[in-house]
Amino acid sequence: MATKKFMFVNRKAPYGTVYALESLEVVLISAAFEQDVSLAFIDDGVYQITKGQDTTGIGQKNFSNTYKALGDYEIKKLYVSKESLEERGLTQDDLMDLVWEDEDDDWAEKPSIIMVDRSEMAAVMAEQEVTLSF
Amino acid sequence: MSTLELNGESIELDEEGYLVDLSLWTREIGEALAKGEDVDLTDEHWDIIDFLREYYEEYQIAPAVRVLTKAVGKRLGKDKGNSKYLYSLFPYGPGKQACKYAGLPKPTGCV
Amino acid sequence: MAMLHIVNKSPFEKVSFRSCLNHVSKGDSVLMIEDAAVGAIEGTSFSEKLKTAMGDVSVYVLGGDLAARGLSEDRMIDGIKAVDYAGFVDLTVENETTQSWL
Numbered sequence: 001m002a003t004k005k006f007m008f009v010n011r012k013a014p015y016g017t018v019y020a021l022e023s024l025e026v027v028l029i030s031a032a033f034e035q036d037v038s039l040a041f042i043d044d045g046v047y048q049i050t051k052g053q054d055t056t057g058i059g060q061k062n063f064s065n066t067y068k069a070l071g072d073y074e075i076k077k078l079y080v081s082k083e084s085l086e087e088r089g090l091t092q093d094d095l096m097d098l099v100w101e102d103e104d105d106d107w108a109e110k111p112s113i114i115m116v117d118r119s120e121m122a123a124v125m126a127e128q129e130v131t132l133s134f
Numbered sequence: 135m136s137t138l139e140l141n142g143e144s145i146e147l148d149e150e151g152y153l154v155d156l157s158l159w160t161r162e163i164g165e166a167l168a169k170g171e172d173v174d175l176t177d178e179h180w181d182i183i184d185f186l187r188e189y190y191e192e193y194q195i196a197p198a199v200r201v202l203t204k205a206v207g208k209r210l211g212k213d214k215g216n217s218k219y220l221y222s223l224f225p226y227g228p229g230k231q232a233c234k235y236a237g238l239p240k241p242t243g244c245v
Numbered sequence: 246m247a248m249l250h251i252v253n254k255s256p257f258e259k260v261s262f263r264s265c266l267n268h269v270s271k272g273d274s275v276l277m278i279e280d281a282a283v284g285a286i287e288g289t290s291f292s293e294k295l296k297t298a299m300g301d302v303s304v305y306v307l308g309g310d311l312a313a314r315g316l317s318e319d320r321m322i323d324g325i326k327a328v329d330y331a332g333f334v335d336l337t338v339e340n341e342t343t344q345s346w347l
Binding site for chain 3: 011012013014015016017043044047050051052053054055056057058060062064087088089094
Binding site: 028031032061062063065066068069072073101103107 | 201205
């Protein structure tokens with residue numbers, strides 16, 4: 001099967017709506033087809049990967065740890081909008097430390113999060129062959 | 135919907151034989167689920183089942199077969215981290231079959 | 246008559262939160278739930294708007310919704326109170342009427 005460049009664009013906060021969880025499930029399924037997958041976190045989508053999420057108070061399943069498995073699924077490009085973080089009073093320190101392990105480099109952990117500004121995000125989007133929006 | 139009879143108790147299974155209430159799982163239930171498919175679980179089976187349970191605990195998902203294979207290779211060595219070895223233990227598919235005995239849902243991305 | 250205004254949409258995504266603040270009366274209360282909880286944080290592009298409104302109204306956030314999104318209560322704008330579900334019920338009792346800004 002030919003490899004295509006897939007991008008999943010995440011723009012919603014988790015838990016209030018089902019978009020974030022649905023996106024994550026489709027991302028994991030798409031990885032089974034060995035495509036070139038990247039994720040974009042824009043606008044409220046940045047809340048999906050904040051660290052320290054605790055859902056005990058709302059009685060919903062906390063799926064934030066599943067983002068830490070993305071590296072195992074060869075998903076290593078998580079583009080995060082710098083402006084979206086700033087508008088929300090957040091910095092990269094508020095995000096989970098998401099990494100992938102490089103099998104060819106003695107399983108060294110390498111960062112998956114790539115901080116980009118709007119023009120850089122636009123350039124990444126322009127390269128995609130398939131874009132799925134959540 | 136079917137049930138697993140164990141020690142006088144009925145445990146609910148879905149139409150594919152997976153536990154409905156994952157929290158009920160015990161090693162004994164794992165053994166019984168395997169017995170129902172004529173499989174005697176060995177230490178080698180348990181290495182994989184234990185690994186799957188730990189993975190689920192950490193990431194809240196059962197890994198896809200490709201991910202499982204790679205992770206087993208890292209943890210238990212290259213001689214076990216290949217599909218030939220995993221299929222020799224779980225001929226119906228290491229993801230589907232091992233997850234069933236491990237009391238986990240079918241792997242996400244299982245096609 | 247004091248009114249409880251309930252908002253559940255992020256102020257960064259929908260205009261409903263801003264519209265709510267444009268329609269509150271002195272003495273009313275505003276409760277942020279679900280995705281609106283992210284509006285409780287200090288230093289955002291929305292916080293000045295909310296702080297201005299806080300001169301006239303009391304502002305609350307459902308703590309569980311804040312925690313679910315990885316935001317701790319010490320990041321909240323001064324003066325906002327975090328409540329649990331029991332506190333939510335109290336607010337609906339203390340106010341004569343309730344309006345949801347969907």
